[in-house]
Amino acid sequence: MAKYPHAEIEKKWQDRWAHDGLMRCDLSRTDRKFYCLMMFPYPSGELHVGHGRNYIIGDSLARFKKMAGYEVLAPMGWDAFGLPAENAAIQRDIHPAQWTRDNIARMKQQFHHWGVVYDWDREVTSCEPDYYKWTQWLFIQLFKAGLAYRKAASVNWCPKDKTVLANEQVVDGACERCGTPIEERHLEQWFFKITAFADELLSDLGTLADWPERVVTMQRNWIDRSDGVEIDFEVKGTGRRVTCFTTRPDTLFGATFMVLSPFHPEVERLIAGSRREDEFRAAIARYQADRLSGKARIEPGKDGVFLDAYAVNPVSGESIPIYMAPYVLMEYGTGAIMAVPAHDERDFEFATRYELPVREVVRFGATPGVLPTSSYSGDGVLVNSGAFDGLGQHEAFAKIADDLERRGLGRRRVNYRLRDWLISRQRYWGAPIPMIHCPKCGVVAVPEADLPVLLPHDVDFRPRGDGKSPLATSDAFRAVTCPQCGGAAVRDTDTMDTFVDSSWYFLRYLSPKDSTAPFQKDLCDAWLPVDQYIGGVEHAILHLLYARFITHFLHSQGHLGFGEPFARLFTQGMIQKNGIKMSKSRGNVVPPDSIIGPMGADTMRLYILFLAPPERDSEWNDESVEGCYRFLNRVWRFYEARESVLAKPAGGPIDERALTAPERALFRKAHWAIDRVLGDVNDHFRFNTAISALMELMNVMAPFGDEDVQSGSAQRPELLRFAFDTLVRLLAPMTPHICEELWERTGHRGSVFASAMPAANPDYVKSEQFDLVIQVNSKIRARESVPADTDSEAMKAIALRHPRVIEELAGRDPKRVVVIQNKLVNVVI
RNA sequence: GCCGGAGUGGUGAAACUGGUAGACGCAGGGGACUCAAAAUCCCCCGGAGCCAAAACUCCGUGUCGGUUCGAGUCCGACCUCCGGCACCA
DSSP: OOOOOHHHHHHHHHHHHHHHTTTOOOTTOOTTEEEEEEOOOOOOSOOOHHHHHHHHHHHHHHHHHHHTTOEEEOOOEEOOOSHHHHHHHHHHTSOHHHHHHHHHHHHHHHHHHHTOOOOGGGOEETTSHHHHHHHHHHHHHHHHTTOEEEEEEEEEEETTTTEEEOGGGEETTEETTTOOBOEEEEEEEEEEOGGGGHHHHHHGGGGOTBSOHHHHHHHHHHHOEEEEEEEEEEETTTOOEEEEEESOGGGGGGOOEEEEOTTOHHHHHHHTTOTTHHHHHHHHHHHHHHHHHOOSOOOTTTOOEEEEEEEEOTTTOOEEEEEEOTTSOTTSTTSEEEEOTTSOHHHHHHHHHHTOOOOOOEEOSSSOOOOOOOOOOSOOEEOSOGGGTTOBHHHHHHHHHHHHHHTTSEEEEEEESOOOEEOEEOOSSSOBOOEEEETTTEEEEOOGGGOOOOOOSSSOOSOOSSSOOGGGGOHHHHEEEOTTTOSEEEEOOOEEOHHHHTTSHHHHTTSTTOSSOSSOHHHHHHHOSBSEEEEEGGGTTHHHHHHHHHHHHHHHTTSOSOSOSBSBEEEEOOEEETTEEOOTTTTOOOOTHHHHHHHOHHHHHHHHHHSSOTTSOEEOOHHHHHHHHHHHHHHHHHHHHTHHHHTSOOOSOOOGGGSOHHHHHHHHHHHHHHHHHHHHHHHHOOHHHHHHHHHHHHHHHTTSSHHHHHTTOOOOHHHHHHHHHHHHHHHTTTSHHHHHHHHHHTTOOSOGGGSOOOOOOHHHHSOSEEEEEEEETTEEEEEEEEETTOOHHHHHHHHHTSHHHHHHHTTOOOSEEEEETTTEEEEEO
């Protein structure tokens, strides 16, 4: 039998949607708004079916919401700056701008062929001056607020990409992108002070009830707040002090030694001119080498050196030896710790190795003993702690902290694992940092009226490897007059991390062409937070944290009326082939055209949605795709075989009581399908079960009307039409082309997406009969078909007079009879 | 190590608040149509017991226990896989 003409149908509707602006959004309709946002892609070229999932889920959801009466905002744009464009451009000897533009055109074409429709009037492209002008504006706002600062920092340097990487972009000591082991360099870099927002970013996670739990957890662990106390220890005989951070001031009396990071400044002071200086320096060099190799966990008990020096416990006056050891990190706290081996695992390991005293200061239960875990269990009582003996741990924390603060020897402090965000990059293809270095005035922001600072086109953009940006080679770009004093000055030649570009794009969609402001507060306040954000879980930390930070910042400055940008988040799973992620380098990608060509975009969409719950990683199976194609053909043939009935309007309401039993079953199945599909999609993105419900409806519909139509005696045309219309409308968001065509052919005016979703009548959602399960002692012994909503007494009676039950009872009385409405009766003997 | 998530047929997966395990597909087997094939349509399809069929019975949701009339679902312990963090004081 002939296949339905998908190619022709799909082209027709794709062109019509584009022409009619199907997803054009009217921003003035805010009473029922739905902002449906998909993470904008990096324009890397061809998209494969794995990428497609994100956009197909989003497009289907947007269409559902449209049919549910929402004014849907579904925009799309391009995260267009970044390294791959440069690398590809270097390889192919074309300009990154050209390469990027070509890819955008290609990907737009692909969306079009998939039937994925956006409001293209709102397209944003982060590498265009009309966009990055405002990324630069954002930088200046952060600068003015004291949240963008320069610091000479030891930074992660990728020798292959020849650029600095953020901590977040270093994975296992290697570059996230190319896998090259990173090196350490000391360079002046720009940072955004995200740590200033650490606390609100952490506590507001609690308001994100509609985010996946695991994403919230990942962010919480990433920020990781710890409350503690900084304590000053005197370095004996020097008059100098070393400050330690601890979350356990209650164990202060148990500190039997101190450990400095080998990179702590005090180490240099202690070893300079010392008798064992050479030995110390050799050790430091070794630790340095280990640190750069990155990977291995450093065993606290493995390595450390006594520095021939002592510190004085500020409370007990006790002298304790000072060690340096690589298990203490310079990057966290103060780079120095007071070691309490009795109550900290790592300190315990170290003390064991170097035979240092272990003194119990918190007792759990009655028996003395050490408990070397860093967890703060809270029910211990202090011992060996002078005046603080007998206090509970929590109380001791407070008392000791108070005591230290009063005497000026310490202060309460909160530390985060989160570090400030290093945003400068020594690369060409990014937004230039809008700053000027003046010999007289120092670092000065470019006046906002002078934005954008244009990225010069004719620069040798290959990376240089000397720690400077390619922009530094352009004298024309660098030379500038200082906006403050008018003297000669130079521009900053670094560009911004692309995560800055993507940290605010969702605001720009509302006024993408506005040349006077990055976004409009009133529009943003009306349309945000985003109602549904959809993207890959790989952005769980970086992008989502940065976007939250920037939104919180803009909120704090009064530019926005809200702090959290994304009310609901959905992270879709990866599509794999042969058990691994689809990627070009692994050669296991499925090109969309290999499906669309023979079977059409609707089949591809249907398969991707039917495959599995969308949040789950799933395996692509070529054979299963055909099952979806078969289903669409069945729908098509159902129409064709009944065209004479379906093609013309069949009016009249359906009188349920006048229907025959099988007709009533179909009528109810349609109502059931409405209920299922809308519930599955709205509540949990369960497109897979929604589709299976529609397949069930089709299975019930299939026998209806065929022969009757042939013989010209079709019964109940209104029922046939009701069932078919229902199927078409429920299926339309997922397979839009075939459904638009069928909607038109069945005599409807206007797009199916301009029509309303059908509503289920609760009276008809359940089938008339159900299988009453009769159990004896919880084992199924019989089933009987009975009318829905048979009351408990009647159900019980049916069960008790069933021959099987009578047989099992053998004259005895049941001990108990459990009745579950519309389900089962369990006779317990 | 810590924090999440997941383990169900040959396979992708269903199973709403504890109540018929395996819906809906795919693959496979059988049949109809056909000269034949494709396509389509119909039937079967977790395992075991029975020569076979029907009926029936038992077992079965990673493992072992528990709660309950009843557990894939709840509780406890464990195993495996995936993801995140990993010297954070």
